[in-house]
Amino acid sequence: MKINHSKKTISASIAALTLFAGAVGIMGGWGTSEIVNTAVAEIAKTESATQLFEIDAVHSNVIFKIRHGSVANFYGRFNEMEGSINFDADKIENSSMNMTVQIGSIDTNNAKRDVHLTGADFFNARQYSAASFKSTGIKSTGDGTYAATGEFSFQGKTVELTADLHDIRTGEFRGGSVLGIEARFTIKRSDFGMTKYLDPNDPNKGPLGDEVEIIVAIEAAGK
Amino acid sequence: MDPQVQERLMMFGGFIPGAVSMLLLMAAWYLHAFKASRVDHDEAEPDFEDDGQSPRRSVGPRWVLPILLVMGFVGAVYAVDPVFKLWPDSNSDRFAHAMVLIGLVGVLEGLVRLPVLVGIAVRFVGFGGAFWMLAEAYPAIFGDNTVFVGSAIFAGLASSLLVAGADWASEETPAWVDAATWLVIIGASMPIFFFNHFSLGAQYPAGVIAVLVSTGVTGLVFEDLRFARGGNTVLVGMLMALLVGSIIQSGAANLPAAMLIGVAPMVLLVPLKSESGIRRLLARLIILAAVLGASGGLMYQSSSAGGDDGGYESEMDFGYEE
Numbered sequence: 001m002k003i004n005h006s007k008k009t010i011s012a013s014i015a016a017l018t019l020f021a022g023a024v025g026i027m028g029g030w031g032t033s034e035i036v037n038t039a040v041a042e043i044a045k046t047e048s049a050t051q052l053f054e055i056d057a058v059h060s061n062v063i064f065k066i067r068h069g070s071v072a073n074f075y076g077r078f079n080e081m082e083g084s085i086n087f088d089a090d091k092i093e094n095s096s097m098n099m100t101v102q103i104g105s106i107d108t109n110n111a112k113r114d115v116h117l118t119g120a121d122f123f124n125a126r127q128y129s130a131a132s133f134k135s136t137g138i139k140s141t142g143d144g145t146y147a148a149t150g151e152f153s154f155q156g157k158t159v160e161l162t163a164d165l166h167d168i169r170t171g172e173f174r175g176g177s178v179l180g181i182e183a184r185f186t187i188k189r190s191d192f193g194m195t196k197y198l199d200p201n202d203p204n205k206g207p208l209g210d211e212v213e214i215i216v217a218i219e220a221a222g223k
Numbered sequence: 224m225d226p227q228v229q230e231r232l233m234m235f236g237g238f239i240p241g242a243v244s245m246l247l248l249m250a251a252w253y254l255h256a257f258k259a260s261r262v263d264h265d266e267a268e269p270d271f272e273d274d275g276q277s278p279r280r281s282v283g284p285r286w287v288l289p290i291l292l293v294m295g296f297v298g299a300v301y302a303v304d305p306v307f308k309l310w311p312d313s314n315s316d317r318f319a320h321a322m323v324l325i326g327l328v329g330v331l332e333g334l335v336r337l338p339v340l341v342g343i344a345v346r347f348v349g350f351g352g353a354f355w356m357l358a359e360a361y362p363a364i365f366g367d368n369t370v371f372v373g374s375a376i377f378a379g380l381a382s383s384l385l386v387a388g389a390d391w392a393s394e395e396t397p398a399w400v401d402a403a404t405w406l407v408i409i410g411a412s413m414p415i416f417f418f419n420h421f422s423l424g425a426q427y428p429a430g431v432i433a434v435l436v437s438t439g440v441t442g443l444v445f446e447d448l449r450f451a452r453g454g455n456t457v458l459v460g461m462l463m464a465l466l467v468g469s470i471i472q473s474g475a476a477n478l479p480a481a482m483l484i485g486v487a488p489m490v491l492l493v494p495l496k497s498e499s500g501i502r503r504l505l506a507r508l509i510i511l512a513a514v515l516g517a518s519g520g521l522m523y524q525s526s527s528a529g530g531d532d533g534g535y536e537s538e539m540d541f542g543y544e545e
Contacts, residue, residue, distance in 0.1 A: 119420045119473030120315035126472060127314055127360040156312045193313055195306035196423075197228060207228060 053085045053179045053220035055099060061217045062101050067209025080105035085220050087179055089170055092146055093138050100132040128155050155192040161185055177222030186213045232429055236299030241433030244291040248437055252445035255283040289329025289453035295430030296322045296461060303426055314360045315472050318427060318464055321353035325460035329453035343383045350460055351379030357467040364471055382463045386455050389491040393451035398442025400500045401450040402435045404507050405458050411515040412484045418522050419476050421469040431461060459488055477525035483518035487511060
């Protein structure tokens with residue numbers, strides 16, 4: 001019996017509190033609601049300023065350039081990539097991006113060489129199947145160009161690097177919003193342990209140079 | 224091949240290990256022969272091994288050969304990848320490390336006469352450890368840990384048993400016969416590794432070939448020199464390591480061709496009654512011609528089936544140039 005009594009007491013208390021809260025809500029009324037609505041609108045405005053874009057791998061390119069035979073520049077590309085960009089058109093510094101490239105998708109215009117490059121002699125792609133970049137900050141460098149700093153992971157190592165961003169454009173295409181960005185950065189393959197066929201005395205000589213310039217031309221579709 | 228790499232390979236994977244091994248082998252085995260001819264057997268008990276029945280001559284400095292073979296291999300690795308890495312993350316950069324481990328096992332065998340089962344166990348640990356170094360980062364290939372551990376056990380045990388048999392035969396075989404046999408096996412394996420997307424496998428053994436030539440010449444002079452207790456261990460271990468590089472790390476273009484390279488050293492197990500070194504060598508060469516010829520044929524067929532290479536001649540860029 002005591003137990004039942006206690007249950008009734010608790011139920012009554014909850015009911016009373018609910019009514020009280022409802023009364024306060026009605027009395028406090030529209031003043032509180034206005035504040036809440038304004039805040040929601042501000043948040044919505046901020047969110048709408050940052051639009052999510054997904055990288056369109058079919059219309060994007062990841063191109064690399066490396067010195068070959070100590071004299072010539074050799075270009076190759078990676079065909080498989082994915083990633084997204086949270087893009088703020090009003091203030092690009094608020095944007096962020098991440099991207100992953102599949103090493104096995106290397107394309108040097110020669111199938112036999114592509115297989116060779118993914119093996120143990122070079123990329124060891126069975127162990128390190130992807131390279132990725134995740135931005136941590138973007139700064140303006142003037143004239144519509146920006147510098148994106150972020151974490152670049154390659155060959156099992158992650159380093160901080162800065163990529164130059166330029167040719168940043170947005171528009172409408174096929175009924176949807178699209179974003180175009182081009183990024184360029186340079187790495188030393190020796191920083192990632194790729195030292196085979198490297199001349200330790202002069203990185204620009206030897207069969208393959210040390211510096212690799214990477215150009216990432218992205219077309220991304222709005223979501 | 225790039226002139227710089229070729230030059231380094233000729234130096235560090237050719238001339239230097241060849242010359243150093245010739246000098247050291249000649250010196251070590253000369254000292255052994257000198258001591259054996261001067262010292263009275265009864266008074267030099269510590270230098271002799273007692274099998275419980277009769278005094279036996281010292282087997283000589285067998286531990287020198289594994290050191291030199293590993294030196295040749297590491298020299299060739301340095302020629303291709305001249306940056307020292309204490310413990311690289313990339314499994315494809317650990318060939319020198321794996322060979323040092325196998326070399327230590329070979330040196331131990333050369334210094335101490337291990338009972339057969341203990342020897343198999345020690346080599347199993349060495350080969351299994353080398354397999355782990357070179358293949359631990361490929362879960363996508365093995366699926367799960369059970370398959371990986373099973374593969375490591377198979378590689379370690381099969382290699383260890385192969386060495387046990389090869390050592391038994393090598394105790395009765397002049398070193399120059401074994402050296403010539405290994406020269407053919409390794410020399411034939413190099414282009415097969417190369418065409419199996421693993422050009423490093425065609426370059427790393429260069430220094431070992433230089434040491435084998437020196438060993439063969441030394442073996443003609445000093446008849447006590449043998450590949451047993453160390454030499455076979457390093458050579459079988461090297462083939463195992465390169466097979467891991469070709470099959471697991473790179474994905475062999477023709478798996479049967481690569482596997483036949485692993486079968487080739489079994490020619491050392493074939494019992495030959497003839498006392499003539501030349502006859503033994505000829506018999507081995509006939510068997511090797513069949514095994515390695517089949518491997519080369521499969522590789523050629525596979526390469527031809529791949530169609531036009533688009534003008535890519537990787538041997539000109541990075542590979543082994545004869």
